[in-house]
Amino acid sequence: MHRKQREQGKDVTRDEVLEKEIKQHKPIKGHVIVRCIGLLTARILCPHSRRLSDHWATTTVGAVPAGTFGRYIPKARFGRIMQNLHFSDNSDAKADTDRAWKVRPVVEIMQRTFLAGYNVPPVLAFD
Incomplete structure (x- = not known):
């Protein structure tokens, strides 16, 4: 993102870009982390050989019913939380x-x- 803005001729620092990006995202609360771990546990109990993203599909994919995980958390939010979750x-x-x-x-x-x-x-x- 920083490189793209620099190419467009904008004079911004990397810290400014990161700060703006952080402000765009909602804070992650404890119950959302528990929800993510619960969905991972559900995947362990009902695995399939395809992608994790199939759980957010709007149509049935194999044995995974349509919209299974989407009822609990959006796919992009789940991905961001999992990228930043360290124990x-x-x-x-x-x-x-x-x-x-x-x-x-x-x-x-x-x-x-x-x-x-x-x-x-x-x-x-x-x-």
Whole structure:
């Protein structure tokens, strides 16, 4: 964007362009992040071999019903949130040894939460 404005002859700094772009976007609130994680979890539970963007299709694509994710969050907003969502420090020493180090904090919190909310009975059957 900065380069495009410079080519048009406008005298703007990179910081001015970034500040203007930031002001154009709505702030991201906690419940929206939870919604994004919920949609990712839904994708894990109902995967398909095509693109993630198929969940926002206006017509049915394979086993994915039309407008599935679009009811909860627009595709562009989901993409921007996922681009900027980080749960761990990139300079962490565990990055070399733990393949799941980027999502480990989220997984640990989910495991604690599920353990606190669900008591496994002594006999559990899967059909």
